[in-house]
Amino acid sequence: MSAKKVIILGASGNIAKHVIDILVKERHIQLTLFLRSIKRLKNKEVSSARIIEGDVLNFSQLKDAITGQDIVYANLAGELETMAKNIVKAMAETGVKKIIFISSIGIYDVPLNSLLKRYRYAADVIEASNLEYTILRPTWFTNANEVDYETTKKGEPEKGSVISQKSLATVITKIIESPEKYVRENLGVNKPNS
Numbered sequence: 001m002s003a004k005k006v007i008i009l010g011a012s013g014n015i016a017k018h019v020i021d022i023l024v025k026e027r028h029i030q031l032t033l034f035l036r037s038i039k040r041l042k043n044k045e046v047s048s049a050r051i052i053e054g055d056v057l058n059f060s061q062l063k064d065a066i067t068g069q070d071i072v073y074a075n076l077a078g079e080l081e082t083m084a085k086n087i088v089k090a091m092a093e094t095g096v097k098k099i100i101f102i103s104s105i106g107i108y109d110v111p112l113n114s115l116l117k118r119y120r121y122a123a124d125v126i127e128a129s130n131l132e133y134t135i136l137r138p139t140w141f142t143n144a145n146e147v148d149y150e151t152t153k154k155g156e157p158e159k160g161s162v163i164s165q166k167s168l169a170t171v172i173t174k175i176i177e178s179p180e181k182y183v184r185e186n187l188g189v190n191k192p193n194s
């Protein structure tokens, strides 16, 4: 069986750090870390991963990096709507189908908190695509050393107020292991009873 090719966009991010720690140990996964500066990579042991310095806002850098991948995991902050448009276009042009995109709790609240607008618009862009997306809407992060989570579907009330970074990383790695799960789903993720 050939290795599954996974690219992490925004590999210097907090959640990406946890996901990388899990995935670098998986021999059936060929990991590519895409980030603006290797100096900001938080992981120490990444010798099995390919590293690309690049900017998601730079379409040609992004498209080159996505070419040939099986799964894109976007762990980004900043101009998320523009980034989502670039990612969708690059994936469409390269025939890559599966994306896991980290958004946020609260993006369907009315009225919409202005800080969450970019998360909402990015989710709208991903949902309007033909991609096999899984959008995750986590609650607020904690550093708790625990894995304890539940998910809610789009349209259901979001639950809870916190989620450990380790729990969210676990959800992401499970989807990477079984990408056929949660296709075209948009899930809230929270710690039960929090």
Ligand SMILES: NC(=O)c1ccc[n+]([C@@H]2O[C@H](COP(=O)([O-])OP(=O)(O)OC[C@H]3O[C@@H](n4cnc5c(N)ncnc54)[C@H](OP(=O)(O)O)[C@@H]3O)[C@@H](O)[C@H]2O)c1
Binding pocket: 009, 010, 011, 012, 013, 014, 015, 016, 034, 035, 036, 037, 040, 054, 055, 056, 057, 075, 076, 077, 078, 079, 102, 103, 104, 105, 137, 138, 139, 140, 141
């Ligand atoms: N904190 C919470 O409680 C909470 C709750 C719900 C959702 N969220 C959201 O969940 C997402 C993941 O969280 P996180 O803590 O892992 O975020 P994070 O640590 O801020 O990571 C985001 C990453 O995006 C990268 N990035 C920004 N612009 C880029 C560009 N143009 N090209 C390439 N990379 C770029 C940053 O890289 P650089 O190192 O180059 O800056 C950074 O590593 C974020 O959007 C966050 O806002 C957070």
